[in-house]
Amino acid sequence: MTAQPPATPARRTLLRALAALPASALVLAETPGLLGTALAAAPPSGSATRYTIVPFLNSTDGTVNVYQSDDATDFRLLKSSAYTPPSNRIRDASIIRHTDGYYYITYTTHTWQDPSTTIGFARSADRVNWTFLYDYPVPIANLSRAWAPEFFVDSDGSVNVIVSCSTRNDEWIFTPYLLRAANSALTGWTSPVALPGLGANRIDTFLVRTGSTYHAFTKNETTKYIEYATAPNLTGPYTVSRTGNWAGWGSYREGQALVQLDNGAWRMFFDGYGDGSYYYSDSYDTFATWSAPTPLPGISGTARHFTVVKETVAGGPSLARNTTRSFQSANYPTRYWQQQSALLNLPVVTASSTTAEKQAATFAVVPGLADSNAYSFRDTSGNYLRHYDFRARFDANSGTSTFARDATFIARAGATSGSLRFESYNYPGYYLRHYGYQLRVERSNGTDLFRQDSSFVPVGAWG
Structure with missing residues (x-):
């Protein structure tokens, strides 16, 4: 198992400056x-x-x-x-x-x-x-x-x-x-x-x-x-x-x-x-x-x-959009992203898993809702992966700029060959990271362990 993650305060009270502008309002600047x-x-x-x-x-x-x-x-x-x-x-x-x-x-x-x-x-x-x-x-x-x-x-x-x-x-x-x-x-x-x-x-x-x-x-x-x-x-x-x-x-x-x-x-x-x-x-x-x-x-x-x-x-990370993928943990390769009761977890998925389990570990990769150069992810029901109180979960798109930013992730190079890390669009320096086989958005602490825990390999879809 991984080390205890750093403490994170409640999302709605963190950093008053993170009431970010919508992408359309970003300023042109030197x-x-x-x-x-x-x-x-x-x-x-x-x-x-x-x-x-x-x-x-x-x-x-x-x-x-x-x-x-x-x-x-x-x-x-x-x-x-x-x-x-x-x-x-x-x-x-x-x-x-x-x-x-x-x-x-x-x-x-x-x-x-x-x-x-x-x-x-x-x-x-x-x-x-x-x-x-x-x-x-x-x-x-x-x-x-x-x-x-x-x-x-x-x-x-x-x-x-x-x-x-x-x-x-x-x-x-x-x-x-x-x-x-x-x-x-x-x-x-x-x-x-x-x-x-x-x-x-x-x-x-x-x-x-x-x-x-x-x-x-x-x-x-x-x-x-x-x-x-x-x-x-x-x-x-x-x-x-x-x-x-x-x-x-x-x-x-x-x-x-x-x-x-x-x-x-x-x-x-x-x-x-x-x-x-x-x-x-x-x-x-x-x-x-x-x-x-x-x-x-x-x-x-x-x-x-x-x-x-x-x-x-x-030479940066490449992940095709408008495709269907599953995401394998870089340091726990038998475990994959899977939607469980609207939350994103990291259970073991194998060829003998049920059809429903395989479908729950399959996601559509689409252009980011807040930035088309970034990424958003949908489960098979059409709900989007987003963070709320720093927990990774799936919700219907509310159409708000806050939801768009919560559901957008920037791809960064992962800790191992072929792996990617997904940085929160509106919480720079925070990454999708597993702990206790649950996915959360947590601030990078600069350690190799954190990089490994936040690295995932896009693979062919299970479902």
Whole structure:
């Protein structure tokens, strides 16, 4: 049997921000770290979403690891000590994929105790093997520290860096400055321009754009809270509208970075340096409300201050729609999905099972009700598989947007060859997982056991 699953609160009271918008209302937005614009959607069959991060480590700021994930929750180590600069340190690495096909990182070049007047640059063709490019002296008079450079790619394709700078007259009071690439090779930068409206004593400023609005998330070094500001132009002026513990993240949070998920939600990652954890939090209403901060499984306590590049890549899971299939447990191969009294369970099914048992273990695979690139499943009576109070069950389609999202699942690669994992569309990071031979939707804890318990092999239909 499997280990005890993590506790899950009642569905209707979990995460007020998960009152998600219908798929038709998802906003068109520029995703930081990925050039161009795209409507958020599950990856098409045969493709996969890939998130890459390049964090420095809690144990050292002399090197960075590379991790990747297909769901922005379960990050797996791609290469340890993937890049060590030829001199100095590497902290706060921000990553993009540029139009030339290369991945670039920019980073803080010194540890926090030392003066740091440069920001570093490196590039890679494969995210694994990195080449040092140069250390760039930030041209600000009397500069003491240039920290946490963050890439921002605007809708016109221009590449920018927002860097937090302080001067020698007060080396611990930081102001966010904007640098714009002077050429496509990213070898020259315009003169730094302070972002008006954000003011001094703010650090780790991260920008995203939706429509014509620029959104800035910046840490107030006086209060130790992440604040929120908006502007009609990249260069401001910015208006700070959310301060204090406005999002429920708590204090002593920094290194915030955002990425848009496949279902249109925005996910923020941030470093809880006060308690040694690394967190994520989601918003479905263009940053007004956020889910409760959750430690990032697997790498919380190891990874420090990163940004994310999101891509759609070939070679992802493939499952034909408008077909009939049965689903075999990857780690209990005699057991299959089966509808029992409207609930989805995992009993043993064999050739000697009754016709009714075989039919109850047979399901129609159809395009997702909330996203046609995702999946929904119907039993032989026409009821849809959905989650309710985190239990997997079958109900008649009510026609509501809530039902559509509850009954939609995004296919991710499974733990074994030929297996798939099915992520809840409206609860990112939650998967169909068996426990006690019952199917539930549970949050990934980053363990191999969870991946195995949530992996299923589509096979020929029993009934």
